[in-house]
Amino acid sequence: MWPAFAFILGLVVGSFLNVVIHRLPKGESIVFPPSRCPACGHRLAPKDLVPVLSYLALRGRCRYCAHPISPRYPLVEALTGLLFALAAFFFPPSPQAFLTFAFLALLVALSFIDLDTYELPDSLTYGLLFLGLLSAYLHSGAPTPQMNHSFPRSFSQALDGSLLAAGVLGLVAGYGALLLRRFREGRAEVPVGPHQVHMAALFGALLGPGVGMALAFLTWALSGRTGRPVVLPDRITLPLLPLAWALAPYLGADLLSTLKGSLLSAGGLALAGGLYWALRPQEEGGEEEEPVAMGYGDVKLLGALGAWLGLYSLLALFLGVLAGAFFGLAFRQRKVPFGPYLALGGVVAFFFGEALWRAYLAWLGL
Numbered sequence: 314m315w316p317a318f319a320f321i322l323g324l325v326v327g328s329f330l331n332v333v334i335h336r337l338p339k340g341e342s343i344v345f346p347p348s349r350c351p352a353c354g355h356r357l358a359p360k361d362l363v364p365v366l367s368y369l370a371l372r373g374r375c376r377y378c379a380h381p382i383s384p385r386y387p388l389v390e391a392l393t394g395l396l397f398a399l400a401a402f403f404f405p406p407s408p409q410a411f412l413t414f415a416f417l418a419l420l421v422a423l424s425f426i427d428l429d430t431y432e433l434p435d436s437l438t439y440g441l442l443f444l445g446l447l448s449a450y451l452h453s454g455a456p457t458p459q460m461n462h463s464f465p466r467s468f469s470q471a472l473d474g475s476l477l478a479a480g481v482l483g484l485v486a487g488y489g490a491l492l493l494r495r496f497r498e499g500r501a502e503v504p505v506g507p508h509q510v511h512m513a514a515l516f517g518a519l520l521g522p523g524v525g526m527a528l529a530f531l532t533w534a535l536s537g538r539t540g541r542p543v544v545l546p547d548r549i550t551l552p553l554l555p556l557a558w559a560l561a562p563y564l565g566a567d568l569l570s571t572l573k574g575s576l577l578s579a580g581g582l583a584l585a586g587g588l589y590w591a592l593r594p595q596e597e598g599g600e601e602e603e604p605v606a607m608g609y610g611d612v613k614l615l616g617a618l619g620a621w622l623g624l625y626s627l628l629a630l631f632l633g634v635l636a637g638a639f640f641g642l643a644f645r646q647r648k649v650p651f652g653p654y655l656a657l658g659g660v661v662a663f664f665f666g667e668a669l670w671r672a673y674l675a676w677l678g679l
């Protein structure tokens with residue numbers, strides 16, 4: 314009964330997600346007005362809005378103007394239904410199950426919005442991040458309903474996972490941009506941008522995550538205060554960073570904690586900086602230039618996954634890259650958004666991460 318209930322709930326939620334996917338990027342209200350046919354504008358009756366079944370009964374055409382309806386609507390509904398049913402096999406009816414439904418629904422919405430617009434809305438990525446941290450905070454220590462599945466994780470695992478994951482992808486983005494620019498210095502965002510993320514990584518490697526983050530936040534404050542970037546150039550911070558990692562064992566620090574210091578620190582700056590740009594009041598009139606590099610959509614998404622997956626977020630990244638490479642080659646697409654692949658990696662890591670990890674260790678003979 315429970316998986317069937319979850320499946321039907323998923324169909325209904327999927328129908329709502331279609332509205333979110335359609336309207337959120339345009340800044341339209343999600344609740345109002347009621348749904349209309351995009352072709353003829355006729356208001357849709359409840360009998361037109363039954364998930365999947367309406368589409369099948371109408372043979373994929375609008376009841377009023379016979380315009381074809383995109384098969385994506387029933388697809389999103391069926392996908393959400395199947396994902397919810399999958400979650401129901403892992404969790405009995407419990408807060409964990411409903412939190413997992415929310416996790417899956419947010420990832421479906423983010424994936425399809427990214428496919429349409431190449432953007433991951435901050436309201437959804439930060440919503441996913443804070444819901445993950447909150448559920449870890451409220452439910453850590455609660456008995457896990459099923460063996461071999463530790464969700465929610467402890468709060469410190471969730472926070473570390475989130476910062477580490479965002480730090481890894483933030484630095485990958487930094488090195489990628491530096492190579493693409495052929496080592497020319499990019500424009501520094503005021504008051505905060507990738508420059509602070511890279512500085513935080515370097516300071517964090519040398520001085521630990523706490524001091525590293527504090528120093529980078531200090532340059533953020535100084536940039537805001539003076540109105541011009543108070544930053545070290547990327548040409549210095551990014552090449553020095555691997556050097557700091559390599560030298561750590563000779564300076565009496567161990568490599569792992571040095572790496573962790575940089576990544577935690579970089580991730581903290583990336584997520585805090587992204588939140589600043591997401592919440593900053595829009596100036597009236599005039600097309601404001603968007604901060605290019607602080608766009609960071611995938612970094613924020615992976616950071617959000619970290620709040621749900623802990624260190625398994627790195628597995629999600631690995632699976633996402635693998636899937637992206639595979640589908641990218643298979644379909645020869647030039648411009649592919651990475652968000653859906655990260656989301657796919659996140660779902661697989663969420664349900665099967667620990668099983669995959671154990672299988673991998675067994676394969677290594679450990």
Ligand SMILES: [Zn+2]
Pocket residue numbers: 350351352353354355375376377378379380
């Ligand atoms: Zn119509």
